[in-house]
Amino acid sequence: MELALPEGVNYEDHDNGLRFVVVNHPCAAARVCLQGAQVTHFQPAQGPEVFWVSEAEPYEPGKAIRGGIPLCWPWFGAHPSDTAAPAHGLARDAMWTLQSVSRRVDGVTLVLQLPELNTPHIPTGVELQLQIDVGAELLLRLTTTNNGVSDFNFSQALHAYFNIADINLAQVSGLAGVQYDDSLLPQASGDQRALMDQLKFDAEVDRIYYPRRPLAVESPVCRVELITEGSGSAVIWNPWIEKSRRLSHFLAQDYQRMVCVETANCGRDSRTLVAGASHSLSVTYVVDGTGKI
Numbered sequence: 001m002e003l004a005l006p007e008g009v010n011y012e013d014h015d016n017g018l019r020f021v022v023v024n025h026p027c028a029a030a031r032v033c034l035q036g037a038q039v040t041h042f043q044p045a046q047g048p049e050v051f052w053v054s055e056a057e058p059y060e061p062g063k064a065i066r067g068g069i070p071l072c073w074p075w076f077g078a079h080p081s082d083t084a085a086p087a088h089g090l091a092r093d094a095m096w097t098l099q100s101v102s103r104r105v106d107g108v109t110l111v112l113q114l115p116e117l118n119t120p121h122i123p124t125g126v127e128l129q130l131q132i133d134v135g136a137e138l139l140l141r142l143t144t145t146n147n148g149v150s151d152f153n154f155s156q157a158l159h160a161y162f163n164i165a166d167i168n169l170a171q172v173s174g175l176a177g178v179q180y181d182d183s184l185l186p187q188a189s190g191d192q193r194a195l196m197d198q199l200k201f202d203a204e205v206d207r208i209y210y211p212r213r214p215l216a217v218e219s220p221v222c223r224v225e226l227i228t229e230g231s232g233s234a235v236i237w238n239p240w241i242e243k244s245r246r247l248s249h250f251l252a253q254d255y256q257r258m259v260c261v262e263t264a265n266c267g268r269d270s271r272t273l274v275a276g277a278s279h280s281l282s283v284t285y286v287v288d289g290t291g292k293i
């Protein structure tokens with residue numbers, strides 16, 4: 001049965017069959033696709049559109065949506081052993097169930113659950129839930145619970161695509177002294193360490209950083225700070241020109257309009273959940289500015 005929704009929250013069905021939950025609250029507006037429990041729009045009152053979705057995105061059932069905040073789970077990137085398994089796990093293409101929606105004076109909270117998927121990659125008893133708080137700030141809390149009988153190894157990311165006005169003016173800050181693994185270098189290159197606090201973009205970037213304090217995505221007119229809990233890693237990614245050509249649902253100029261800063265447990269920060277344990281990965285996006293980043 002369809003969940004009844006409070007005032008200011010509605011279902012919207014895309015022509016291709018995907019269903020969205022649309023939130024219109026005095027504090028903020030948002031859209032969440034039930035496929036992937038993927039936020040595709042968030043705009044605080046008087047603030048900019050924070051997340052980017054490609055204009056080439058066709059919203060096809062069963063295909064990953066290029067933009068917003070895809071959920072990578074229960075593995076980030078390539079599967080550690082199964083080369084046939086899809087990149088970034090199984091959660092982003094799956095249909096989620098909307099469990100509850102509640103409205104308060106300061107925003108709306110949605111709770112979504114990943115139904116049991118018939119796959120050897122997710123042991124029986126391992127459950128995944130996403131809480132989304134839409135208000136002046138946006139919070140995502142992704143909770144993995146291991147009700148199974150053995151250890152569960154996993155990695156994950158809240159793969160946020162930020163909406164950038166001009167890549168030449170954008171930067172990510174909070175990186176001074178932070179260790180990182182550079183996916184574009186051979187593994188043998190070992191540890192790298194950021195010398196500068198800011199990372200600007202003029203070529204392909206694909207790195208796993210291990211930050212100790214909040215990162216921010218900034219432009220001269222807007223700053224979005226990422227306050228995280230349960231995360232010891234962050235992926236920073238821009239495909240630039242060459243890699244763009246190999247990406248689905250991505251226009252030639254799109255690398256100038258997006259930057260991914262992904263709140264994660266991946267690389268050296270991948271996790272093991274013993275039977276009976278649970279882990280929450282959370283991020284709050286705090287927007288300071290009225291213009292686009």
Ligand SMILES: O=P(O)(O)OC[C@H]1O[C@@H](O)[C@H](O)[C@@H](O)[C@@H]1O
Pocket residue numbers: 064087088159183206207235237247248260262
């Ligand atoms: O094309 P996908 O599967 O959505 O992945 C996009 C990118 O996601 C990033 O998180 C990875 O670091 C990149 O290596 C990858 O290309």
